[in-house]
Amino acid sequence: MSDEQTKLGELRDRIDGIDQQIMDLISARARCAQEVAEVKMTYNPGADVFFYRPEREAQVLRRIKEQNPGPLSGEEMARLFREIMSACLALEKPMHIAFLGPAGTFTQAAALKHFGHSVVSVPLAAIDAVFREVESGSAHYGVVPVENSTEGMINHTLDMFMSSPLKICGEVQLRIHHHLLASAETREGEIHRIYSHQQSLAQCRQWLDANRFGIERVPVSSNAEAARRAAEEPGTAAIAGDMAAELYGLEKLAGNIEDRPDNTTRFLIIGRESVGPSGNDKSSILVSMRNKPGALYQLLEPFHRDGISLTRIETRPSPSGTWAYVFYIDFEGHMEEPKVAKVLAEIDEEAVELKRLGSYPVGVL
Ligand SMILES: O=C(O)C(=O)C[C@]1(C(=O)O)C=C[C@@H](O)C=C1
Numbered sequence: 001m002s003d004e005q006t007k008l009g010e011l012r013d014r015i016d017g018i019d020q021q022i023m024d025l026i027s028a029r030a031r032c033a034q035e036v037a038e039v040k041m042t043y044n045p046g047a048d049v050f051f052y053r054p055e056r057e058a059q060v061l062r063r064i065k066e067q068n069p070g071p072l073s074g075e076e077m078a079r080l081f082r083e084i085m086s087a088c089l090a091l092e093k094p095m096h097i098a099f100l101g102p103a104g105t106f107t108q109a110a111a112l113k114h115f116g117h118s119v120v121s122v123p124l125a126a127i128d129a130v131f132r133e134v135e136s137g138s139a140h141y142g143v144v145p146v147e148n149s150t151e152g153m154i155n156h157t158l159d160m161f162m163s164s165p166l167k168i169c170g171e172v173q174l175r176i177h178h179h180l181l182a183s184a185e186t187r188e189g190e191i192h193r194i195y196s197h198q199q200s201l202a203q204c205r206q207w208l209d210a211n212r213f214g215i216e217r218v219p220v221s222s223n224a225e226a227a228r229r230a231a232e233e234p235g236t237a238a239i240a241g242d243m244a245a246e247l248y249g250l251e252k253l254a255g256n257i258e259d260r261p262d263n264t265t266r267f268l269i270i271g272r273e274s275v276g277p278s279g280n281d282k283s284s285i286l287v288s289m290r291n292k293p294g295a296l297y298q299l300l301e302p303f304h305r306d307g308i309s310l311t312r313i314e315t316r317p318s319p320s321g322t323w324a325y326v327f328y329i330d331f332e333g334h335m336e337e338p339k340v341a342k343v344l345a346e347i348d349e350e351a352v353e354l355k356r357l358g359s360y361p362v363g364v365l
Helices: 003-043 054-067 072-092 104-113 128-133 155-163 198-201 203-210 223-232 244-245 295-305 336-352
Strands: 098-100 121-125 141-148 167-175 179-182 193-197 216-220 236-240 251-254 264-271 279-290 308-316 325-333 353-361
Touching: 054 072, 054 128, 054 167, 054 203, 054 353, 098 104, 098 128, 104 121, 104 141, 104 167, 104 236, 104 244, 104 264, 104 295, 121 128, 128 155, 141 155, 141 167, 155 279, 155 308, 155 353, 179 223, 179 244, 193 198, 193 223, 198 216, 198 236, 216 223, 223 236, 223 244, 236 244, 251 308, 279 336, 295 308, 295 325, 295 336, 336 353
Parallel strands: 098 121, 098 141, 167 353, 193 216, 193 236
Antiparallel strands: 141 264, 167 264, 179 236, 179 251, 279 325, 279 353, 308 325
C-alpha cells in the first residue's frame, strides 16, 4: 500500500466515525422534534396546530451562523441545518407549500431555500391561486414574489393583500442568475427565437442587445415555460435559471447573463397565522389615508418620531375610488414591541383603514 493510500485510509476511517456520530445526533434531534409535536398537540387539542414556527427557525439559523467555527462558511452551515430542520418538521407534519409555478420557477427555488427540501411543493398557475390555496387550507403556506431589485415591485402580490385575510409569515431573498439555455440537439447558429418571462427578458436586455442582437425575443408566462418550449422546439432557446435547466435537460450556452450582477428577487411567505417575535423582525401594513394636505406626512411622522426605520413604501391605487391611494409600508420591528404598537395605534386613529399584514423574521438565508 502506498503512503497516499495509507493516509487516505486513516482519514476515511475518521470520517466514517464522525458520520456515525453525526447520524446519531441528527436522530436524537429528530426524536426531540417528535416530542415537540406531541407537546403542541397536547396543549392545543382540537385546534389548528401550527407545527411550523418561523420565529424559532430564524433563531436557530442565526445562532448557527454566529457560532459556526469554520472552515465551512456560515451560509453553508446554515444551509445544512436548514435541511436538518426541514426533515425534523416533516416528521412533525409534512408541509404543503403552494408557489407560483410551474415547476422549475425561481419561486420554487425560493420556497425550497426557505423551507428546505422536505416539503411538498405545489405549483399553481397564478399569484391569486396561491393565495386561495392557502386561504382554503389546502396548502399550509404559500410563496409569492414581491419585488425585484432591477424591475421593482410585483403589484399583483401587493394588491392581493387588500382583500386577503392572509398574514405575511416570512421573507426570502434569492439572487437571480439567468442563463441562455437550449437543448443538446440545437446548435448555437440555428437559434432564431429566445423565450423567457417578460421580466427576465428585461433583466437581460443589454446582454441580448450586445450578444444576440436581431434574434426574436418572445415573452411567455414563466421561465420554466420558456425552458419547456426550448426543450421541445428545435432552433429555439430560453432564458431561465438552474432549476428549469435541470428539469428540462437543457444545456447552458451562456451563464449569468443578467445585466446587473446583484439582481435579486424578494419573496414573501404567506400563511394563516401571526408569527411571534424572533428578535430581528420586520412588519408590513397597508394604510389608506384621507385625501387631504399633509396626509403622507401625518402617516410617516410617528415612525420618524419613534425611531422606526421604514424599509419600503409603495403607493397603489385604492380599489374603492378614483384618485384614492393605499400605502404599502415595510418597517423594522415587531408589532408586539411596545413602540411599534404605539405608532400603529396612532396611525389607526388617523387612517381611513389600517391593515396589519404581519410581523416576520428578517430573512436569514
Ligand atoms: O421548536 C419547535 O417548535 C420545533 O418544532 C422544532 C423545529 C426544529 O427542528 O428545530 C422544527 C420545526 C419548527 O418550525 C421549528 C423548529
